Amino acid sequence: MKLVVRVKLLPTPVQAAALEATLHACNEAATWAASVVFEKEARRVLELRKHAYAEIRARWGLGAQAAQHAIKKTCDAYTTLKANVRAGRYGRPGSRRHIRASGKPVVFRPQAAQPYDDRMLSWQHQARTVSIWTTAGRLKGVAFTGQAEQLAVLAAHRKGESDLLFRDGKWFLIATCDIDEAAPNTHPAGFLGVDLGMVNIAATSDGERHCGRRINRKREQDRKLRGKLQKKSTKSARRRAKRHAGKEARRAKDINHKISKGIVAEAERTGRGIALETLTGIRERARLRRPQRVKIHSWPFAQLGSFIVYKAKRAGVPVVYVDSAYTSQECSKCHHAARGNRPSQAVFSCRVCGFVDHADRNASHNIAHRGWYVWVCGAQSTAPELTLIA
Known part of the structure; x- marks a missing residue:
């Protein structure tokens, strides 16, 4: 069973500036990739990678993994948009809301969340710090905090990607944890x-x-x-x-x-x-x-x-x-x-x-x-x- 644990980062002002610049660069790159998808109908990751990967690395200075995640995030956004349009969440075809949603490229907010994998982010649970990639280089010793129960789950079961998020002036890491389910009760009393x-x-x-x-x-x-x-x-x-x-x-x-x-x-x-x-x-x-x-x-x-x-x-x-x-x-x-x-x-x-x-x-x-x-x-x-x- 997959659960998500959110921990709060406590960066210094210098570290916070590097994290903010990284989010802006990643989301600008993803927004540009979204315009490529809109123009060339390249909605699959492998197809979009041919058109956007080299340009993203050269123009925004992103690392290989960060560029891959920006491309994947763009394709996922279009997949979600397509599902919502099919489900009728934007009204009928031809309506103003439908046209506004599907008639232009997807745009990412400058501070939208950015996914990180284990090559870009490592956890030091005993020291309660992380080492995280940024456009200014790798930041080491970025402190984090959270509730004791959540931190125990994080240390024991974290697996997969984590998302860097900036909200209301605070920095967070949202980590995916894979937890074994309890043995199900196959004979309930009611x-x-x-x-x-x-x-x-x-x-x-x-x-x-x-x-x-x-x-x-x-x-x-x-x-x-x-x-x-x-x-x-x-x-x-x-x-x-x-x-x-x-x-x-x-x-x-x-x-x-x-x-x-x-x-x-x-x-x-x-x-x-x-x-x-x-x-x-x-x-x-x-x-x-x-x-x-x-x-x-x-x-x-x-x-x-x-x-x-x-x-x-x-x-x-x-x-x-x-x-x-x-x-x-x-x-x-x-x-x-x-x-x-x-x-x-x-x-x-x-x-x-x-x-x-x-x-x-x-x-x-x-x-x-x-x-x-x-x-x-x-x-x-x-x-x-x-x-x-x-």
Whole structure:
């Protein structure tokens, strides 16, 4: 299983200047290579290498490995763009957004992340320093820091490339780690159903609800502040809005980590698997009022699901995905489904058998039942290959 660990670099001013110049050079080279791809349709690495490799080395003074990574990064960007266009994420062909995305070459930000392999970067874990290639020569003794647990994972399991990243005035290295998965529980005692929502971010079939009311109030305050800053539109207001957006993302990520950790721990303790809803396309399917649209679009439910999956794989807990259709309208006792079974957001009352329960807990029971059925039929989930844990 592949995980990603982010460590913070602590360069001196001279080292930071060299790292910044390196990022700028690599991204300028990648942007130029992207224009070559756009003109000559050379979207494969070997093909683009024939047109761009020598020019990149001569014009920007990049080393052999850095030039190779700039070319590969460009080809990967076009592959991602093509997949997004095919999936319709840029609208219909001929629309303004579609033309803006596919009608011009890809452009990389001057401080976009740059990949490093083991020839360009070496780690000294005991000294907590790295030796890293730059356009000004190889920098030795660049200090790094991080949480003790993350550094232990990094020292024991790091394998593959690492990305150099500059964000909000700070330098980071994002390292890929290959961790052995725990022996999976092939005979779970049942499944813990997890219902995701807006009022309760997550509700389990054990009756535990991670209430989102306080969080939603804070998010509403954040939205009002963001709107006020956008309306003001001064330089200082935009700078403050950018800082505030980072805080919102970090708060949501921290909450998702805590929720996923509790769910996986409970499933592991009781010898059960975890059943999750398939939420693909929920934003397109859901018909919501305007305030509800803001809530469902702003909370990272996919991130919460990915956190549950990777933590479950580390613990050997099986995870299955089930169809989310009518889980909120179906009775978990007699399985009669009707819209009238939901007299309110929080209450479920079956019109056939008279069963009454909290709506989210009833839905989580339905998800648990469907999870067991999926498991018996032999269909299992596929965990994402790469998940950020830092």
